[in-house]
Each structure stands twice: as C-alpha cells, then as structure tokens.
Amino acid sequence: MHKKQSRDIFLFILGGVVLYFLSGMVDELRVYQGATIAVYVIAISSIILLTGYSGQVSLGHGALMAVGAYAAAVARVEFSLPIVLCFVVAVLAAAIGGALLGAAAARLSGPYLAGTTLALAIGLPSLANQFSVLGGEQGLLFDVGFPPLSLGEDFTQYKWFFWIAGLAALLSMWAIKNILGSRYGRTWRAIRGNEVAAQLSGINIARSKILAFTISAGIAGLAGALLSMTIGTVSPSAFPLALSFSLLTGAVLSGLTTLGGAMIGSVVLVAIPEIADVVAHRLGSSERVTTNLPGFLVSALLILTVLFVPNGPVEQHRARKAKHLAQKK
C-alpha cells in the first residue's frame, strides 16, 4: 500500500513537470485551451465522484460552479482577499450550497433528483440578477492579477492561468483519489451497489450521500472559480444549462468510475469545437451549421457512448482484457 502511494506521488509530480515543459513549447491559444482542459478535469472529476461513486445524478453542477465563481469574485472585489484565499472561499461556498442541495437530494432518487438539479441549473444563475452586489447581467470582474515578475518577462497571462488551473487540477485529483480510496469512497460504492444492504451493514445512507454532494460541490466550486478566472468575469451567462450538460457528457465519455479518465472527457470537450470548425470549413457549410456542429457532435458522441461503451473506454478496455485472460486460462 505504502509503495503504491509513493508511486502515485511520483506520477503526480511527473505529470506536473511534463505540463510545465509543455506550457513553454506551445502557442498562446493552446496554453489557454490547456487551462480550460484543467478546469474541465476538475469539474468532471467532481461529477465522477458524485455520480460514478455515490450513484447520485446531478444536472446542476453548472449552478454549483456559478456559486463558487461568484463567491470567489465577491471575495476578490469586495474584500480584496489574496487569490489563494479566494479559491478557498469558492470551495467553501459551493460546498455549503452542495450540503443544502445534498440534504434535499438524499430524499430523492434517479429521475426526481435529476429533475430537481436541472431546475436548479436553470434557476440559480438567473438569481444573480436579483442582487446588485453580484453585478446583474454584466456580472463581476474576477482578476487574479499579473503573473509574478520572478517568473520572467515573457511569462504571459494565459500561461499564468494555465499554471494556476493545472496546479489546482493536480491537487484536486490527488485529493479526490485519496477520498475515493478511503472509507468514505468504499461507503459510497456500497450504497451505489445496494442501498438496503449498505444500510443493514450500518451505513448511514443519508449522511453519506450528503457528504458526497458536499465534497463534489466544493470541487465544482473550485472549477467554477477557475473557469471565471480564465474568462476574467463572472456573469449568469457563463453558466448556462449547456455547461451542466457538457460536464455530464465529459464524465460519461471519461467513464463514470474512472477518475483517471477525466482527462479524456476534458480533452474531447475542448477539442470538439476545433474539430467541428475544421470539418465545417472543409465542407464549406453555412454559418448555421458551423455554429451548431459542436453541439451536435458532443450530443451524438454522448448517445453513442451510452449505447456502446456505457462504462467508459478505460473500463471497457479493462473488461476486455480480463475476459481475454480468463479465456487463456
């Protein structure tokens, strides 16, 4: 066990170093996309924790991201907290929101839960227009400041975003991995497997479910704050229903139970608009088609994944290998 853990730490550090060198080699746009990928990795892993492990569906994670983003922006604008504390505030605020939602969610199951969180995803961002401190439709500025001068003259703003988001992604993956490997992770899997059996073995179902929602929401809040960092502002329109849907899509593409797969989903989500752009230009299609092609591709991919690779590419590969081995014996 100990050996495995030190190997994991080594892998995480190695990942960080690779990202560091990569960010120096590619152009600005790619760096920006890298930052977006890192944000998606965090958001998707929060869904994986919630849906894949505790078995609860949320279509409202976009709203929880909005909570985190607004909390961070208010902390920055009104109280001018240092940037690290802003992110902490984002996590805490979203976690509180998640705990409240989780308390409601623990009573609901399946489609009821999905619908409730769907209503939240549509309703909550528009609530920001009700409070002047949140800046209405224009939203709030969220400025993390220039990169420190010690990093050199040619260290760009986007690279700074990428660093912050990348570091946050590595740290939160690390944290989630440990949580999932702990007693709580096993508890959630027991509940997902069979609620009654879990209850009979002494697990407090409601409390475990609320805990899963709280942690997942906190992580989503962090992702929300990071997302608004890359955009520079926080406004209701940055957290549309489509965001919640694409997070779920990303999680399904990654495989709902493979945390390491979060990378696959995030890369796909960022890459699809680009691919769609190329395809549309190649075909010389009209603007109507061009703007809607990414949405079409993402949704079509989602359906195909659910139908043919329901448990994700990594899990599928593993199952095939296991079958192969069993046949050999």
Add this chain to the structure above:
Amino acid sequence: MDLLNTFLIGVTAGTIYGLMAISMVLVWRSTRVVNFAQAGMALLSTYFGYEAVTRLGSFWIALPVAMIGGALVAALVEMILIRLLVKHSTSGPIAGVAPIIATLGLLGVIRSVSAMIWGGQDVRIVGPVSNDGFTINGTTLVFSPLKLLILVTVLVLMLILSIVFQKTNIGLALRASAHAPEIARLSGVKVDWVRTLGWALSGAAGAVAGMFQTVNGNGTLSPDSIEFSLLLVSGFIAAVIGGLDSMIGAVIGGLVLGLMISFVLMYVSSGLFFIAPFVILLTVLFIRPQGLFGAKAARRA
C-alpha cells in the same frame, strides 16, 4: 382585476405545462424512462407545424401535422434509441443514469439539428385567433380569445386521452404493459408495440404543447428560446409534482405550477421567473418525495 388576470394567465400556462407533463407521464408509464428530450421533440414537431402553417396557411391543418410528426419522431426514438438502450446499458454504474444521459444527448442532437435547419431566421407562427385581451366594461383583460381556445383545446385533448385510457382496449393494453409487462405479454399483449404506441401518443401531446406554448408566447420559435427551456423544466416539474405515474396528477401538477409561477411573478418579483419552479418543486418533494399522486415505492431488497 389583477387577481383575475393573474389567475387566468396561470391557468392557461398551467394547462400547457400539464399537457407537457402528460407527455412525460406517458413515456414514464410505458418504458420507465424520464424523457429529458421531450421538450426537444416538442420543438421539432412545432417546426413541422411551422412548415405546415407557411405552406398551407392554416393553423388548424398545422396542428394535426405537428401531432403526426411528433408521434412519428417519438415512435422512431423508442424503436431505435430506447430499445438499444435497454439492450446495452443494463449493468455497471451507468445503469441507473443511462436513460437520463441518453435522452439528454437526444435533446442536444434535436436542438442542434433544428438550429442547423431553421436557426438564425425569424420563424413565426401566428395563432388562429387574436391574442388581444377581452374587454369587459371598458377594462381590458389579459385573457384573450387565443388563451380561451388553448384552454378548451387542451381540456378536450385531455378528455379524449383519458377516455382512450379508461374505456378502450388500447388503453387497457397500455395500462397493463405499464403495470406488469410480463403478465401483459403472457395475456397476448404485444408489449413492445404498446410501448411504441405510448411514445407516439406522448410525442403528439408534446407537439400540441409546443405549438400552443409558441403562439401563447410571442409567436416566434427558436431552439434557444426561453419558452422551450421553460417547457422542458415545467413539463418535468409538473409531472414530478403529480407523481410521474398519474395523468390526473400531471394535469394538477401543471395547474399548480402555472398558477404559482403566475402569482409569484405578479405579486413577488418578476426576476424570480426561473427560480420559482425550483422552489415549488423542492417544497412539494420535501412534503411528499413521491409527488402528490405517486404511490410510495416499495423498498427493493
């Protein structure tokens, strides 16, 4: 006068939500799937209706065209997507969420395809009668001939649907396959086809809801319009308030939702447009997690 206006607006909106909720209940009863693409299918059928209105010039021809189109789309979805889904995604952690995710994906596909075909232009459906309010004793109500027409049509459709369900053999087959598919199959009911029929009925009901939602609003149609986001959420919420399993529940859920939203907008704040449904839903579910008319689920061991 305000009170009456608010009430009548709420009732009209509520019947449309109720119709949408009925279409979700029909799908839920026939396949145990909550169809998040229902509003998308309604959108597509409304576009069929739009094409019919522009070509043939009559709303009353367009309405059945939209219904038939909606029924065909829904039947195809059931035969292709849902049957595959039932076959493939039945094990592993995905099992519980697969229908939700697949129908969400379908919603995305329908939205983007409709936007590719009809998006970016001014698509408008003019109602069959005027939407200017009735005038009584010199004061003009918000309630209009159009709203009255919607109210009557929806009520008639609901009546027909409940007669079909209660009094005909098809209705009996629909209820039997929802309640106990195995036993229904043993008694000679072609359960697969009955399911497809359930979807088709639901598609037709959704088409009517889509058409009326459009003319009851400002008449314009767009894949990204607020009307359709509202139809998506309200139809679902109304169905859940009613308990997902009950048609009467769906109608009452729709009315409760329509009236509550209308009163909140009038007397509290118009900025609460999108958050009000959420609060109403949470309140109902906190009191009765299985909805107003739903049967309490037995514990599965």
